[in-house]
Amino acid sequence: MPPQSNKPAERLHQVSQHLTPSSSSSPLPAAFRWRPALPADLPVNHTPLNPITFLLKAALIRPNHPALVHPGRAGGEVSWTYAAWAERVAQLAYALRARGLGDGDRVLVLGPNVPFVADALQAVPAAKGVLVVVNTRLSAPEVQFILENSGAKIVLVDETLVKLLPSDVVESGRTKGAKVQVVRCADTGRDDDPYEQFLREGAAHDKALGGKEWAGLEFPRDEETTMAITCAWLTLSSWSVESVTDRFQRTDTSGTTSRPKGVELTLRGCYLAAIANAVESRLTDSSRFLWTLPMVRRSRCC
Numbered sequence: 001m002p003p004q005s006n007k008p009a010e011r012l013h014q015v016s017q018h019l020t021p022s023s024s025s026s027p028l029p030a031a032f033r034w035r036p037a038l039p040a041d042l043p044v045n046h047t048p049l050n051p052i053t054f055l056l057k058a059a060l061i062r063p064n065h066p067a068l069v070h071p072g073r074a075g076g077e078v079s080w081t082y083a084a085w086a087e088r089v090a091q092l093a094y095a096l097r098a099r100g101l102g103d104g105d106r107v108l109v110l111g112p113n114v115p116f117v118a119d120a121l122q123a124v125p126a127a128k129g130v131l132v133v134v135n136t137r138l139s140a141p142e143v144q145f146i147l148e149n150s151g152a153k154i155v156l157v158d159e160t161l162v163k164l165l166p167s168d169v170v171e172s173g174r175t176k177g178a179k180v181q182v183v184r185c186a187d188t189g190r191d192d193d194p195y196e197q198f199l200r201e202g203a204a205h206d207k208a209l210g211g212k213e214w215a216g217l218e219f220p221r222d223e224e225t226t227m228a229i230t231c232a233w234l235t236l237s238s239w240s241v242e243s244v245t246d247r248f249q250r251t252d253t254s255g256t257t258s259r260p261k262g263v264e265l266t267l268r269g270c271y272l273a274a275i276a277n278a279v280e281s282r283l284t285d286s287s288r289f290l291w292t293l294p295m296v297r298r299s300r301c302c
């Protein structure tokens with residue numbers, strides 16, 4: 001295993017930085033900026049497992065280390081540090097809550113390997129919603145079935161895949177009488193990108209609530225809470241849209257026939273899967289990981 005990249009002097013400097021305001025945009029010290037809220041009556045010796053803690057820990061310990069690097073469609077490479085990425089994820093979570101996302105509500109995510117999908121994999125659970133990640137290779141009728149059957153209230157979609165959504169959803173924001181909000185991403189990172197505007201909406205909502213950032217996003221009490229319903233591998237029947245605290249019990253398969261089938265993933269399961277993947281891949285603090293698999297097929301370990 002390679003030696004740790006942080007020398008003692010550098011580590012002490014990092015500790016001192018944790019006690020000062022983390023940036024000009026936030027008055028909170030770094031030690032508190034990346035700390036989410038926990039249920040008030042939770043025992044002090046218990047913290048529910050939650051995969052979002054990996055991002056927050058990275059933002060705390062190595063805030064200026066590159067987290068995401070992406071070629072982008074506007075020309076030129078775009079990248080975010082862990083601190084910047086954690087800030088964007090929080091903004092997306094607040095934007096979803098501002099649009100009326102409640103605990104356990106579904107958010108359908110339809111996109112290739114682009115940054116907004118990585119954001120959503122963190123932000124939807126942070127907003128106490130449930131991810132419905134969709135295979136981009138499915139046909140329009142299959143995507144329509146998933147959208148209607150899951151009861152998704154908000155759709156995050158890459159502009160190249162809008163064609164897979166039902167026309168009534170795109171034009172009027174409704175499907176079978178139910179209201180569905182659609183947020184497009186042009187993957188440019190520019191101010192006029194609808195997704196970037198959506199993030200600013202979230203930042204404004206956070207500011208209106210007192211500017212708590214992650215401290216205003218409470219982790220669920222139950223680590224067996226459903227985090228995601230993935231529709232990437234299996235072709236589907238239907239799933240129950242019950243309480244978000246329902247336990248994961250089984251995975252049913254139907255081969256390559258019938259309609260798509262959802263597989264529920266819990267916070268605890270995703271946390272443990274992420275650790276297992278890091279150990280198996282021998283990742284260290286100096287690793288650079290080239291992501292090639294579809295993110296929607298790896299929502300439990302991204």
